[in-house]
Each structure stands twice: as structure tokens, then as C-alpha cells.
Amino acid sequence: MTASTAFHLLDERIQRFLWVEQWEALRDVQELAIPLIVAGDQDVIVAAATAAGKTEAAFLPALTHLLQHNPAGLIVYVSPLKALINDQFGRLERLCETLEIPVWPWHGDVSSSVKSRFLKKPSGVLLITPESLEAMLCNRGTAVAGAFSNAVYFVVDELHAFIGSERGKQLQSLMHRIDSVLGRQVPRIGLSATLGDMQLAATFLRSGRPVAIVETGSGGATLKVLVKGFEEPARLDKAPGPNDGLSTTAIARDLFTNLRGSNNLVFPNSRREVERYAHLLSGLCEEARIANEFWPHHGSLSREIRNDTEVALKQKDRPATAVCTSTLELGIDIGAVKSVAQIGPPPSVASLRQRLGRSGRRRGESAILRGFVIEDALGSQSTFSSQLRLDVVEIAASISLLLENWFEPPVTHGAHLSTLVQQLLSVIAQYGGMNASSAYRLLCGSGAPFEGLSPAMFTELLRHLGQEKILQQDGSGLLLHGPRGDQLVNHYTFYAAFLNDEEFRVVTGGKALGTLPVHQLLVAGQRILFAGRTWLVESVNDSDKTIFVTPSKGGAPPLFSGTGGRIHSRVRQRMRELYRGSGLVRFLDPTAQRFLDEGRLAYQGLALDERWLVDQGPYCLLLTWLGDAANEALACRLSAAGLPSALAPLGVEVTKGDLRTEVIIERVMALAHEAMPGVDDLLAEAKNLQRQKWDWALPPKLLRATYASLNLDLDEAQGWLASVHSLPNDA
DNA sequence: GACCTGCTGCGGTCTG
Numbered sequence: 001m002t003a004s005t006a007f008h009l010l011d012e013r014i015q016r017f018l019w020v021e022q023w024e025a026l027r028d029v030q031e032l033a034i035p036l037i038v039a040g041d042q043d044v045i046v047a048a049a050t051a052a053g054k055t056e057a058a059f060l061p062a063l064t065h066l067l068q069h070n071p072a073g074l075i076v077y078v079s080p081l082k083a084l085i086n087d088q089f090g091r092l093e094r095l096c097e098t099l100e101i102p103v104w105p106w107h108g109d110v111s112s113s114v115k116s117r118f119l120k121k122p123s124g125v126l127l128i129t130p131e132s133l134e135a136m137l138c139n140r141g142t143a144v145a146g147a148f149s150n151a152v153y154f155v156v157d158e159l160h161a162f163i164g165s166e167r168g169k170q171l172q173s174l175m176h177r178i179d180s181v182l183g184r185q186v187p188r189i190g191l192s193a194t195l196g197d198m199q200l201a202a203t204f205l206r207s208g209r210p211v212a213i214v215e216t217g218s219g220g221a222t223l224k225v226l227v228k229g230f231e232e233p234a235r236l237d238k239a240p241g242p243n244d245g246l247s248t249t250a251i252a253r254d255l256f257t258n259l260r261g262s263n264n265l266v267f268p269n270s271r272r273e274v275e276r277y278a279h280l281l282s283g284l285c286e287e288a289r290i291a292n293e294f295w296p297h298h299g300s301l302s303r304e305i306r307n308d309t310e311v312a313l314k315q316k317d318r319p320a321t322a323v324c325t326s327t328l329e330l331g332i333d334i335g336a337v338k339s340v341a342q343i344g345p346p347p348s349v350a351s352l353r354q355r356l357g358r359s360g361r362r363r364g365e366s367a368i369l370r371g372f373v374i375e376d377a378l379g380s381q382s383t384f385s386s387q388l389r390l391d392v393v394e395i396a397a398s399i400s401l402l403l404e405n406w407f408e409p410p411v412t413h414g415a416h417l418s419t420l421v422q423q424l425l426s427v428i429a430q431y432g433g434m435n436a437s438s439a440y441r442l443l444c445g446s447g448a449p450f451e452g453l454s455p456a457m458f459t460e461l462l463r464h465l466g467q468e469k470i471l472q473q474d475g476s477g478l479l480l481h482g483p484r485g486d487q488l489v490n491h492y493t494f495y496a497a498f499l500n501d502e503e504f505r506v507v508t509g510g511k512a513l514g515t516l517p518v519h520q521l522l523v524a525g526q527r528i529l530f531a532g533r534t535w536l537v538e539s540v541n542d543s544d545k546t547i548f549v550t551p552s553k554g555g556a557p558p559l560f561s562g563t564g565g566r567i568h569s570r571v572r573q574r575m576r577e578l579y580r581g582s583g584l585v586r587f588l589d590p591t592a593q594r595f596l597d598e599g600r601l602a603y604q605g606l607a608l609d610e611r612w613l614v615d616q617g618p619y620c621l622l623l624t625w626l627g628d629a630a631n632e633a634l635a636c637r638l639s640a641a642g643l644p645s646a647l648a649p650l651g652v653e654v655t656k657g658d659l660r661t662e663v664i665i666e667r668v669m670a671l672a673h674e675a676m677p678g679v680d681d682l683l684a685e686a687k688n689l690q691r692q693k694w695d696w697a698l699p700p701k702l703l704r705a706t707y708a709s710l711n712l713d714l715d716e717a718q719g720w721l722a723s724v725h726s727l728p729n730d731a
Numbered sequence: 732g733a734c735c736t737g738c739t740g741c742g743g744t745c746t747g
Contacts, residue, residue: 080736108738131737139739167736270733299735326734347733492738500736566732691732 006034011064017098027053030060032214037061037189040069040152043211045159045190045201050357051333052216054191055088055157059125062153062189063099072123073152076186078130078171080161082107083332085127088157092125101125107132122147130171134426134495137177141430144181151178151186156205159190161330163204164410166692169419170497172204172449177427180442185209193357197409204412208447223356225399227371228254229392229592234377247374252280255321255341258370260293262338263313264321267355269344271298271325275529277343278323282533296531297324300503301514305531310334329354339368345394349571350407352398371395371587375595384616385649387606388579389599392592394567396585397574408568417706418692419497420450421465425481425489428471433478436462457702464699499693505546506530516547569627569716572650576625579603611729613668615661622668624651630716636682637717641671669725676718679708 004026007015026034029048036044038061046054059075066073079085089105096103102124106115108131118126119140128136137144154175162168179185190205194215202211230247255266255277268277274296281294295309306327312320313334322328329351340359346352359367373392376382401407423443428434434442440458444450462479465471469482481489488494503515513531528535528549535549578585579600584593606614614621622638624631628647635652638645643664644655654664676682683689683704690696691710695703708714 082737112740129737134737135739161736165736272733327736330735351734490739492740495739496737498736 004031006031009034009038009064010060011067011099013067013099014060014064014095017095027057029053029214029216030057032216033057034061036212036214037153038064040065040187043188043190043202043206043209045192045198045205045211045213045215047192047194047198047201047213047215049194049216055091057214058153058155058189058191059092059095062155063096063101063125066101066152067099070150070152073150074123074148075125075153075155076148076151077125077127077155077157078133079127079157080129080167081158081330081332082109082129084157084330085129087333088127092127096125103127119143119147123150130167130174130497131495133174134170134497137174138426138429138489138495141432144178144430148178148182148186151182154186154188155191156188157191158330159192159201159205160195160410163201164412164414166416166419166497168204169414169416169449170422173419173423173443176447176449177423177430177442193354196407200409200412207451222366223369223403224366225369225371225403225587226589227373227392227395227399227587227592228589229595230372230374231591231595232374232376234379245374248276249280251343251372251374252277252284254372256281256284256288259321259339259341260290261319262321263319263335264339264341265328265337265355265358266294266321266323266341267325267343267346268323269325269347271300273343274298274323274325275531279529279533281321281323291318293319294321294323297322297327299325299327300516301531302512304512305514313337326351328358334358338365339370341370341372342395343372344374345391346398348408348568349398349401352402353407356402369399371399371592373592373595378598384614384621387599387602388650389595389602390575390649392588392595393575393578393599394571396578396588396592396596397571399587400578400585401570401574406570408570411710413709415453415706415709416450416692417453417461417698417702418694420444420453420461421470421694421697422494422497423449424461424465424479425470425485425494428479428481428485429489433474433480435477436473436479439479457705460699461702464702465697468697470697497693503545504540505544506535506549507546508535508549508551513549566628569625569630569713572625572627580609607730609728612724612727613661613665613729619656620654620661620664621648621650622652622654624720626651626716626720627713629711629713630720633682633712633714633717634720636686636712637671637676637714637721638668639685640677640682641667643667665729668721671721672723672725676714679704679712679714682712682714683708 006026029046029052033044033046037058046057048054062075066075077088085105085107089103092103104114104118104124104126106126106128162171175188188205190201192201195201198213198215202213205211230250232245232247266277268274278294278296282292285292295312297306297309309322313322328334337358340355342352356367356369373395375389375392376386420443424439427439427442440455442448444453444458462471468484470485472480472482474480505515506513528537534552536552538548538550540547585596588596608623612623614623624634631647631652635645635647638652638654645652656664680701689703689707
């Protein structure tokens with residue numbers, strides 16, 4: 001420890017604490033970050049793998065700065081999760097107690113007495129969520145200057161979880177608004193898992209100013225991968241209803257055999273599948289007369305049930321495997337995990353990478369990934385997708401990109417005008433009204449979160465919000481809340497920037513089990529799977545949004561629905577390379593390899609290398625081999641040109657109507673020479689563009705703009721059109 | 732269209 005120069009930069013009281021705690025050495029990331037942060041005068045990103053000591057890398061030097069330069073100073077730590085705030089409070093409190101620095105947790109579960117005590121003497125470390133920060137600015141506008149006057153640092157944890165989302169835009173805006181009140185830029189520290197493009201993260205943290213970057217590698221951990229294929233026989237009865245498929249049962253048996261006795265994570269891609277597998281696996285434990293080792297975990301389960309699963313994973317004396325959704329992708333500490341199972345293609349390479357980051361964290365151990373994929377038995381009725389074996393090719397493409405250390409960059413170019421509506425209302429609450437030009441400067445000016453929105457667009461937004469009675473102007477031109485704006489702001493749901501589905505509570509004997517999406521059809525007497533068990537629905541109360549259930553025996557269809565997600569162009573291109581290739585992919589088992597070979601055969605049989613258009617009777621399939629953002633843009637372009645089109649698995653589907661295929665080919669090729677129309681014309685006929693929380697409050701033009709910025713890749717679509725005349729097409 | 736995350740102030744009742 002004494003050999004470390006970084007160690008000697010820390011305050012003596014912190015050095016002494018580390019001695020007492022018997023720290024042997026600073027971690028790499030700490031050595032590198034301490035000299036950059038201790039001066040308290042620049043923005044820094046600290047990127048390292050989970051559990052590499054990032055939090056200390058930020059707090060040890062930031063606290064040193066506080067002790068030596070600004071004893072009444074304040075460090076503001078922002079977390080995406082309440083659970084993380086509670087974790088960090090535990091970790092920081094002991095150190096800070098010896099330093100006589102107060103630590104203040106602040107989120108929805110923290111009592112108001114703690115909050116008012118902080119506001120009386122706002123110094124030390126504040127641990128807060130973006131939503132609570134929003135509430136503070138909104139409701140205590142006059143207290144903001146005082147509360148943050150001694151702010152030394154903003155520390156943003158799990159930065160990667162914010163980049164590209166509504167919450168990320170909101171957080172940028174909140175930090176910018178506080179800087180604006182203080183009339184200075186409070187230095188920012190971003191803590192993150194390793195990211196592909198650090199420059200994107202740096203620009204997100206602060207635009208228009210250099211950001212120092214500390215990045216340490218993943219430590220060269222090895223990865224063992226095996227993907228197993230399962231063939232689902234054709235159903236003879238063709239009965240609709242629950243798919244209690246043989247493959248699902250076979251996968252459950254495989255998981256039971258291989259995962260028993262150790263800690264693992266299993267990721268089917270939906271809550272519905274989590275329920276199905278957790279139920280099957282618990283049943284297998286019961287059959288084998290052993291204690292249950294498989295626990296469900298997803299966002300609809302109650303905190304209590306999720307806790308049981310987390311505790312089971314953490315405790316050392318009995319093995320436990322969680323069957324889960326992305327709830328266990330984020331930073332809560334669940335201890336080391338031996339392997340990760342992915343059932344079906346992952347939502348993205350980035351999420352697969354995040355999931356895998358949970359495995360092989362003990363020294364000398366490899367990370368283990370077990371992939372599972374189900375394909376239907378081929379027959380005369382097999383669909384195009386089924387013949388091509390899309391799922392096995394997609395999971396193979398994702399894993400091969402993962403092995404090359406590539407993953408999707410976050411989408412940082414979204415306009416997020418929904419969140420601008422929120423921020424406008426919040427700023428008006430904070431200042432008790434604001435004139436239009438000041439509001440524009442604050443939110444859309446240079447370095448502001450919504451920079452790039454033109455004054456004309458902003459004016460159009462204000463006019464529309466006025467018409468909708470969300471805003472109004474007083475005699476002096478001051479913007480104020482209109483009656484509807486007042487209602488919006490004065491409800492606690494205002495503070496979150498993101499939307500969520502309305503849900504029913506599921507209750508048994510007075511105990512809450514969790515929640516279910518409200519759009520499900522429910523009838524008394526029905527059996528449902530929930531929390532890995534079967535329940536009988538006793539009654540449903542519509543006004544209380546509550547479902548009362550009692551334990552029951554026997555299977556039933558689970559209640560969650562669907563799959564989705566957007567695929568990146570790079571994944572589609574890798575899929576095509578796999579179709580064009582030959583030979584073995586080393587991480588596929590014999591069945592999965594056979595699926596791939598069958599897909600390759602279909603690819604050749606359909607001559608997909610020699611054409612970009614496949615005639616499918618009532619419609620034509622345009623094969624772009626691009627990602628969904630490009631395909632959707634292309635579908636809009638074609639529809640606007642009079643060829644009604646929709647997204648398809650490998651490209652775009654054009655409805656032929658009265659047109660012959662040759663005419664469609666001609667008209668598509670003619671578009672190569674025409675410029676892409678503006679977004680407003682492109683989406684003129686498009687309906688159902690509202691995706692984000694306040695999208696409903698936007699005028700049509702701005703709704704189209706914000707939708708396109710998040711969902712469409714116009715350049716890629718135009719690039720494909722421009723190249724189409726040089727592609728072979730023996731249709 | 733998979734998944735995930737978050738939330739105030741006030742008025743009521745009860746306890747020490």
C-alpha cells in the first residue's frame with residue numbers, strides 16, 4: 001500500500017481507515033481514478049467490470065477533496081435503483097462516520113424527517129434517485145440554491161443504464177438545471193461497466209467539454225459456450241392454448257441436471273417463460289425429493305418474493321438458481337454465479353454481455369454460457385422463418401459477435417421531446433413561472449439537454465401546449481401551468497420520465513404476491529401460474545385492481561405475453577455470413593448445428609444470395625439484411641411512395657395489391673435516384689407514434705420528429721435503396 | 732412490441 005502514489009494522495013484520515021480495514025492494495029481502477037478526482041476540477045468517467053471497486057475509486061478521492069478543501073461540501077450520488085442507494089448507504093456509512101461526514105439516503109421509502117434534516121444542513125453525501133431529484137427541484141424550487149451551493153461532485157452510478165433513455169435525458173436536464181441555479185459547473189463523475197465507445201458516454205456525461213476517462217479491461221476472463229438445439233414435433237391435434245411443449249420440458253430437465261448443486265442464472269426472455277421454467281424446475285426438485293433450488297425473479301413479483309430469491313442466491317450453505325428477466329442484469333449484489341443460461345436469442349448482444357458479466361467472477365474460473373434454442377420440426381407447411389431456422393442463426397450470430405467483443409452502442413441521438421414537456425413543466429414549477437426565451441435558453445441552448453431543437457419548433461411546442469391547456473401565459477408573457485398542467489404536476493406520478501403499464505395486484509390470504517398487466521382477460525375460476533406456483537382465481541376487483549387467489553394444483557397457461565425487441569444491422573449481417581458459410585460452428589451442439597445446416601440449405605434453395613426480393617403470393621419480401629431501425633425507415637419510405645409496407649423478420653414486406661412483382665421492383669429501384677423525403681412527409685400517414693410518457697402532449701410535427709429520431713435509421717435505408725441496382729436479383 | 736426503473740404532501744388514526 002505504501003508503494004502506491006495514489007494512496008498518498010488520499011486524506012490521512014482515509015488512509016488510516018484503509019489500514020484499519022486491512023486493505024492490501026488499491027485496485028487498478030482506484031490507482032488510476034484517484035489522481036484525476038482528488039483535485040475536484042474535472043469530469044471523469046470510471047469504467048470497469050462489476051465488483052472492481054468503482055464506487056471507492058470515486059468516493060475515496062472525492063471525500064478527500066471534501067475534507068481538505070470544503071468541509072461543508074456536498075457530494076451528490078445519483079443511482080437508478082433504490083436498492084443500490086440502500087447498498088451504498090451501508091458501505092459508505094462506516095467510513096463516513098469515522099470522517100464525521102453525514103450520509104443522507106433520499107428516495108421514496110426514506111422518511112420525510114430525514115429529508116428535512118438534510119435540508120437544514122445540506123452537506124456530506126446525498127444518495128438520491130433522478131425522480132427524487134426531480135421532486136426536489138419541482139416542489140422546493142426556492143431551496144435548490146441553498147441545498148446544492150456547496151456541491152463538489154455529482155457521482156452518477158450505472159451510467160450505462162441511463163444513456164439513451166428518457167431517464168438519462170431527464171438526469172442530464174436535472175444536473176444542467178442545478179448548474180444553472182448555481183451559476184457554475186459542478187464536476188461530474190460517471191461510474192459504468194466497460195462500454196464500447198467511451199466517447200459516447202463522455203458526451204452524455206457532459207457535452208462540449210473534455211471528460212477524463214479511466215478504463216480497465218475485463219481481466220481476460222475466458223468464456224465457455226455451448227448452444228443446444230431442441231426440435232419441437234408438429235402438433236397433431238392443432239389445439240390452441242397453452243404450449244406445454246416437449247422441448248420446454250426437455251430444456252427444464254437439462255437445466256435441472258446441469259445446474260443442480262451450484263448457483264446460476266437462467267434467462268428465458270419474458271416473465272411468462274420465467275414462470276413456466278421456474279414451475280417446471282421446482283416440480284423436478286419435488287419429484288427428486290430434494291429441497292427446491294430454483295427461484296423466480298421478475299419485475300411483477302412483490303419485493304418480498306424477489307427478496308427471497310436474492311437471499312437464496314447470496315447465502316452460501318445451499319445452492320440456488322434464479323430464473324429471471326433483466327431485473328437481475330443490473331447492479332444489485334447477488335454474489336458469484338457459476339453459469340448463465342440463455343433460452344432463445346437474447347434481446348441484444350449488449351444485454352447478453354451484461355448477463356454474462358454475472359458469471360465466472362471468482363479468480364481462475366471461466367464464465368460459462370449455456371444457450372438453448374427451440375425450432376419446429378420441418379414439414380410441408382413450414383413457414384419461411386421456420387425453414388431458415390432464424391432463432392438458431394440469430395443466437396449464433398449474437399454469440400459470435402460477443403466473442404469478438406462487439407455489442408450494440410446505445411442510441412444517443414433521440415430528441416426525447418416527451419421528456420422536454422416534463423422538464424418545461426418542472427422548470428415552471430421550480431421558478432414559479434418563466435418567460436419563453438429563458439426557458440428556451442435553459443433547456444435548448446448551448447450545452448443544454450435538448451440542444452438542437454430550433455426556436456421555431458420550441459415555439460410550436462409552446463403554442464400547442466397552450467391550446468391543450470397544459471401551459472398558459474400571463475399578461476407579462478410569463479409561462480405558467482394551465483389547468484391541465486397543474487393537474488399533471490401536482491400528482492406524484494409526475495416525477496418519473498418513463499411510462500409503465502397499469503397492473504392488477506395479486507393477493508392471497510391478505511398477502512401480496514405481485515402484479516399482473518391490466519390488459520389480461522381474467523375470470524374467477526381460472527387457474528394462473530404466478531411466482532412459480534399454480535393459483536386459482538377466486539375473484540377480481542376492478543375498482544381496486546386486485547386479483548384474489550388461493551393455492552391450487554395443476555398446470556395452466558401463464559399470463560404474460562409476447563416477445564419483441566429490435567435487432568441491430570450488425571447482427572443481421574452476421575446472420576447472413578452464417579448462412580453463406582459452411583462447416584461447423586464450434587459452440588453449437590449436433591442438433592443446433594443441424595438446424596444451422598438446414599437453414600443454410602433453405603437459404604440456397606431459395607437462392608437468397610442471388611436476389612433481394614422474394615415473391616410470396618399476396619406480398620413481396622424485400623431482404624435488406626439490415627437492422628430494424630433501417631427496415632422500419634424503409635417501410636415508411638416505400639409506404640409514402642405508394643407501396644404499402646411493414647417490418648418483416650429479415651427486411652420489409654410489401655403488399656402487392658394490383659401491382660405485378662416486376663412493377664414493384666422497378667418502383668423500388670427508381671427510389672435510388674430520389675432524395676429521402678423529410679420526416680414530416682415520411683410519417684404523414686403514420687398512426688400510433690406515441691411511445692413515451694408525454695408524447696400525447698406533442699403537436700403532430702414534433703411527435704413525428706421525436707419518433708423518427710429514436711426509431712428510424714433513414715441514412716441506412718437510403719443507402720440500401722442506393723445500392724439496390726447493383727445487387728443481383730434473379731427473381 | 733421483451734424487459735426494467737421511480738414517486739409528494741397532506742390528512743387521518745394511533746401510540747407514547
